[in-house]
Amino acid sequence: MTKALMWFRYDLRLHDNLALLAASDFDEVIPVFIYEKTNSATTASDWWLHYSLEALAESIKSRGGSLIIRQGNPQLIIEELMNTFQIDALFFNRSLLSKDVLLEQELVEKYSTKTTYVKCFDDRLLFYHHKIVTKNQTPYKVFSSYWKIAKLQYITFPQNKNSSFSKDTFDSLALDDLKLIDNHHWMKKFGAYWTPGEQQAIQKFEDFIEQDLASYNKLRDFPGKQGTSDMSPYLAWGNISIRSMWYRVKRFIDEQPEHADAADSYLRQLAWRDFAYEQLAQFPDLDRVPVRKAFQHYPWAFDEDLFTAWKTGQTGYPLVDAGMRELWETGIIHNRVRMVVASFLVKHLRIPWQYGYDWFKETLVDFDTANNAMGWQWVTGSGIDAAPYFRVFNPTGQAQKFDSGALYIKRWIPELKDVPPDVIHSPQKYVAAHQISYPQPIVDHATARKLALEGFEHIKKH
Ligand SMILES: Cc1cc2nc3c(=O)[nH]c(=O)nc-3n(C[C@H](O)[C@H](O)[C@H](O)COP(=O)(O)OP(=O)(O)OC[C@H]3O[C@@H](n4cnc5c(N)ncnc54)[C@H](O)[C@@H]3O)c2cc1C
Known part of the structure; x- marks a missing residue:
């Protein structure tokens, strides 16, 4: 009887999971999830993790097994499990996070012995990590050039196999012991908007393909x-296989070639995620340190009150406030609005982007280290393939362009619901005259823009 230990990480699903497929060649698969954090506050992403684990444990149970849940140092816990249950092989998918590289190498070295076998896989992305490089073997710095090559790569076709989960009972924590959710906490509202888990991910993606993919390129910038697709939180914890998404979109193109442009633009967006992980591999502190070092000298002007106004959606700029309130209520913000709120924080308020990164890390259900770090560095202008530093999004102009009917603004700022369409994007005079409880702009756009540009002039000297 051969036994494999399957270590689940950011791949909380049974379908098309490369490590699980390999483990399934063994007579018995023992599944484990290890929660590493021991003392920090729960985040929106933890909420997602809780329900993803619940769904995964249920799926494993329906196949006769049971998911072992542990908390602490993965190396020690794996060692204990390998020894206690006399396991023959260890399988896991790479996390691709800088902090895990050494741990993964050490596990491979330790368990590649005469009696045990270990294998880890690149399962998290579409393209093999580090394979898409320029003629000089250096990573691409510009996404469009990266995509030109990336889209020609072969992507492993999704595969499924039934695993024989071990029927033994193991020592395990209960899911609630991890304390990933807090009943009195703001995250309680998320259940009204989301259902995490593998089955929901597959169904939601299928609905998107059938109902919305054909118009993706036309509508993706309009938050109202x-x-x-709203797939980002499912991808963050691997509730769905990225390869199965890719091939489903390809099938859609075969079936409905008239919508190939829309579908291609969706595949291109998926590849941004790969590009973010390539950047993280190249710059392991992408989430803390500007890639363009001159940005370390930017004259930031942190102000606690302005930061609070931004976090709570009280800046007096309706599109910014709608975005920040959507985030607090649902754990997500539309991509177009993410760019606008992020730009507002770093350029209008001159608050360092790392504060925004941390706030998103705490509040986003789709928090993803690489995507979040790349997004903030892109907006700031400090990243590799970033928005030019002199592009200061005008939050009013963005609202007029992308939410002209103010559907999105009115959804998240109920106090503005009766403001007439001709003034809703600059409602300051109207709200003052009608005594509507909505703040006046906390900074003047023209002045803020001028100060932001002066700050960028300053860093040119470095
Ligand atoms: C400041 C900032 C922070 C961000 N933080 C995160 C984050 O923590 N987690 C996260 O998943 N995304 C992040 N993004 C990227 C993007 O906003 C989200 O991926 C997108 O809004 C998710 O919605 P969707 O699934 O409906 O996207 P769709 O438009 O349906 O796209 C499908 C998938 O493609 C990927 N994708 C799309 N756009 C991007 C992008 N610009 N960068 C990387 N991947 C992309 C995502 O996996 C997404 O789920 C951030 C963007 C910015 C500007």
């Missing part, structure tokens, strides 16, 4: 419309 249902134009995007």
Whole structure:
């Protein structure tokens, strides 16, 4: 009887999971999830993790097994499990996070012996990590050039196999012991908007393909419309296989070639995620340190009150406030609005982007180290393939362009619901005259823009 230990990480699903497929060649698969954090406050992403684990444990149970849940140092816990249950092989998918590289190498070295076998896989992305490089073997710095090559790569076709989960009972924590959710906490509202887990991910993606993919390229920038897939939190914890998404979109193109442009633009967006992980591999402190070092000298001007106004959606700029309130209520912000709120924080308020990164890390259900870090560095202008530093999004102009009917603004700022369309994007005079309880702008756009640009002039000297 051969036994394999399957270590679940950011791949909380049974379908098309490369490590699990390999483990399934063994007579018995023992599944384990190890929660590493021991003392920090719970985040929106933890909420997602809780329900993803619940769903995964249920799926494993329905196949006769039981998911072992542990908390602490993965190396020690794996060692204990390998020894206690006399396991023959260890399988896991790479996390691709800088902090895990050494641990993964050490596990491979330790368990590649005469009696045990270990294998880890690149399962998290579409393209093999580090394989898409320039002619000089250096990583691409510009996404469009990266995508030109990336889209020609072969992507492993999704595969499924039934695993024989071990029927033994193991010592395990109860899911609630991890304290990933807090009943009195703001995250309690998320259940009204989301159902995490593998089955929901597959169904939601299928609905998107059938209902919205054909108009993706036309609607994806309009936050008041249902134009995007909302798959990001499912991808963050691997509730769905990225390869199965890719091949489902390809099938859609075969079946409905008239919508190939829309579908291609969706595949291109998926590849941004790969590009973010390539950047993280190249710059392991992407989440803390600007890639363009000159940005370390930017004259930031942190102000606690302005930061609080931004976090709570009280800046007096309706599109910014709608975005920040959507985040607090649902754990997500539409991509177009993410760019606008992020730009507002770093350029209008001159608050360092790392504060924004940390706030998103705490409040986003789709928090993803690489995507979040790349997003903030892109907006700031400090990243590799970043928005030019002199592009200061005008939050009023962005609202007029992308939420002209103010559907999104009115959804998240109920106090503005009766403001007439001709003034809703600059409502300051109207709200003052009608005594509507909505703040006046906390900074003047023209002045803030001028100060932001002066700050960028300053860093040019470095
Ligand atoms: C400041 C900032 C912070 C961000 N933080 C995160 C984060 O923590 N987690 C996260 O998943 N995304 C992040 N993004 C990227 C993007 O906003 C989200 O991926 C997108 O809004 C998710 O919605 P969706 O699934 O409906 O996207 P869709 O438009 O349906 O796209 C499908 C998938 O493609 C990927 N994708 C799309 N756009 C991007 C992008 N610009 N960068 C990387 N991947 C992309 C995502 O996996 C997404 O789920 C951030 C963007 C910015 C500007």
